[in-house]
Each structure stands twice: as C-alpha cells, then as structure tokens.
Amino acid sequence: MVVARRRSEDTKERILQAAQKLFAEAGYECTTIRAVAAEASIDPCMVMRYFESKEGLFAAAASFDPELPDFGQMPRKDVGRYLVQHFLERWDEDAEDGFNAILRAATSNAEARVRMRNVIQKQLQPRIARIIDREEEAPLRTELVASQLLGLAFCRFVLELPHLSGKDQAPIVERLGPIVQMHLFDET
CATH class of the missing domain: 1.10.10.60 (Homeodomain-like)
Known part of the structure; x- marks a missing residue:
C-alpha cells in the first residue's frame, strides 16, 4: 500500500x-x-x-507564491528597490514553474488572469496598504507597482529582451526601484 x-x-x-x-x-x-x-x-x-x-x-x-515579506520591517526609503529585487529573485527561482505558466497564460486565459489578479489584490495590496500614508490609495498604488513588475516580467521571460533577461539584476533594480518607490510613496 x-x-x-x-x-x-x-x-x-x-x-x-x-x-x-x-x-x-x-x-x-x-x-x-x-x-x-x-x-x-x-x-x-x-x-x-x-x-x-x-x-x-x-x-x-500554475501556482505562484511571491513570499512577500513585511515591508514595515524595512526602511521606507528602500522598499521600491527591495520589491524589484525580491520579485526578480522569486521569478528566477520559479521561472520554470508556476509563475511563468501563469504569466504566459494570462494573455489568453481567463483563469490565469484571475490567478494573477489574486496575487496582486490579495497578497500585494494588503501589504502595501499597511505601509502607505493614505490606505484608500492602496488599490491604485498596488496596480501601478504591479504594472511595473509585470511589465518587467513579461519583457524578461516572455519577450526575453537581452538586457532584462541577463543575470546582472543590479542595473534593473537601480533603475526600476525608484519608479516603484514613487508609485508607493510619491518619492524616489
């Protein structure tokens, strides 16, 4: 047995x-x-x-857990860069597993879109709501952050743009981190 x-x-x-x-x-x-x-x-x-x-x-x-940390435990000035770095690392760990499957399928499959939205709305949004000054802005700020991160993921894993697909993540974090920071706190 x-x-x-x-x-x-x-x-x-x-x-x-x-x-x-x-x-x-x-x-x-x-x-x-x-x-x-x-x-x-x-x-x-x-x-x-x-x-x-x-x-x-x-x-x-097709499941993906972003394993988000508590952003309230880090200096506010570092959250944007940290978020970009964290997602890059999680995607690279999970590139052949659930995340890539959901990302590719979300372009043509309603179930995949729902799964991706759930990660954004049920996991990322509550954490962002806890760290921003005006909690009522959390949905819009979360979606702006998600647009940056998912745009990066699409270019990195689906389009495989060479400068975004490479192993050196530092330039990506340095350029995209301040944009995410601005979406979160109106500061870079």
Missing part, C-alpha cells in the same frame, strides 16, 4: 513538472493533455485520472 501510494505521488509529481514546463513554454492554449503525458512519459489517461481536465491540470500546475 505504501509503495503504491509513493508511486502514485511520483507519477502525479512528474505530470505536474511536465505541465509546468509546457504551460511556461507554450502557454495554456498550445499545451495539450497529450503533450504533457508525452513529456511525463505516461499515458494521457493518467493525466486525466489525476487532474480530470486541462483546467484542473492548469489549476494545480
């Missing part, structure tokens, strides 16, 4: 890894159950057994 459960967990994990890779590379529309099964070296019916549908597979494969 334990061996069968372990094999089942291993199979499910292989399917998820294959799905994350393919959703990240090809997006939601172009990824098929058959392609995921081939990537995982299993029969397509096994994908359906574990996830029931392409939508169920995407829901399981």
